[in-house]
Amino acid sequence: MFSSSFQPSIVSLFSSTGSDPLAGLWxxxxxxxxxxxxxxxxxxxxxxxxxxxxxxxxVSEDESTARQRTRLDQTVLHIQSPTLPxxxxxxxxxxxxxxxxxxxxxxxxxxxxREWSFELGIVDHAGREGIIRCSTFKKHPSLKLSSDxxxxxxxxxxxxxxxxxxxxxxxxxxxxxxxxxPSFSASRLLSTPDHEWPAGPIRPVPSGxxxxxxxxxxxxxxRLRRIWLSETWPLDQRVPWEFDLYSST
Numbered sequence: 001m002f003s004s005s006f007q008p009s010i011v012s013l014f015s016s017t018g019s020d021p022l023a024g025l026w027x028x029x030x031x032x033x034x035x036x037x038x039x040x041x042x043x044x045x046x047x048x049x050x051x052x053x054x055x056x057x058x059v060s061e062d063e064s065t066a067r068q069r070t071r072l073d074q075t076v077l078h079i080q081s082p083t084l085p086x087x088x089x090x091x092x093x094x095x096x097x098x099x100x101x102x103x104x105x106x107x108x109x110x111x112x113x114r115e116w117s118f119e120l121g122i123v124d125h126a127g128r129e130g131i132i133r134c135s136t137f138k139k140h141p142s143l144k145l146s147s148d149x150x151x152x153x154x155x156x157x158x159x160x161x162x163x164x165x166x167x168x169x170x171x172x173x174x175x176x177x178x179x180x181x182p183s184f185s186a187s188r189l190l191s192t193p194d195h196e197w198p199a200g201p202i203r204p205v206p207s208g209x210x211x212x213x214x215x216x217x218x219x220x221x222x223r224l225r226r227i228w229l230s231e232t233w234p235l236d237q238r239v240p241w242e243f244d245l246y247s248s249t
Contacts, residue, residue: 011100013091013216014227016042016076027093031086038081038220040089045072045110045223052078059112059221072170072225076110081220084115088219091227097123097214102229103178105213110170111136111159114221121150121214122177124206129214130184132177143189147200151184170225174233178210 015021021042022028031038037059041052048058059080081087092098105120119133129150138156145151159171183189184205213229 007101009102009231010228011102011230012226012228013098014077014089014224016225017074021077022089025091027090029086029088029090031081031083034082038083038087039078040087041078042075043078045074045076048078059114070170074225077224079218079220079222079224080112080114082114084117084219084221087221088217090215090217092215097212098216099212099214100229101212102231103176103210104230104233105173105175105177105216106226106228106230106233107173107218108170108225108227109173110223110225112221112223116222117157117219118173118217119219120177120216122181122206123211123214124181125209125211127211128204128206130181130206132175132180134173134175141183141189143184143186145190145202145205147202150203151205153180153183153189155180176233177213181206181208181210 013025028040030040035054036056039052039056041056043049043052043058052058058078077089079087079089107118109116115135115137117133117135117137119131122130122132124130131150131152133152133154134157135154136157136159138154140156142154143151144154157173185207216227218224218227
């Protein structure tokens with residue numbers, strides 16, 4: 001998608017405060033079997049307004065802790081579902097490739113008391129593909145090899161416990177995806193027993209030099225403010241002012 005375009009040091013792929021933040025780059029998938037509890041909706045983080053359509057019920061933080069935390073006086077994207085894998089946003093569509101050469105991924109996110117996950121596709125200098133998935137329900141890193149899908153590196157994603165009462169439940173997840181290429185060759189991470197290995201040839205694992213990010217996928221349940229990629233982190237220069245999080249107080 002961006003292989004022939006000039007790529008600045010920071011590329012913003014999603015901003016919830018845009019006029020139509022999912023238009024163009026993002027595709028949306030919802031669990032149609034659970035319409036009352038599976039939806040993707042823009043709202044104000046402080047007020048949770050406007051309400052979702054069709055009398056759908058918002059999942060929210062436990063009020064005993066949420067009222068002690070700073071919320072954002074901004075529009076954010078609310079993604080929720082009791083079935084995490086079936087409700088998500090993806091950039092770009094399945095048959096496209098971002099081809100962004102930035103090794104750092106940044107996601108401004110708020111957890112909502114349910115499990116949450118995101119993943120991205122990476123490609124090495126030889127065109128070998130891999131998937132990095134980060135999940136709050138994962139306890140230990142693992143590696144899954146397959147004959148028909150790219151190798152999957154599944155990593156645990158940790159957040160501060162709610163009892164610690166940080167200033168805000170919003171945070172920025174910053175991931176240097178290039179540093180995980182060697183993990184695709186780490187046999188100690190293989191989670192598939194020998195008797196369950198694919199019968200056919202296994203897809204080659206990425207290694208060597210990082211080439212680019214091919215896609216990004218964010219699952220339920222969370223609230224999103226911004227997703228961007230950068231060449232370095234910490235950044236050599238301050239991020240644009242609109243990347244900051246603005247509280248309601």
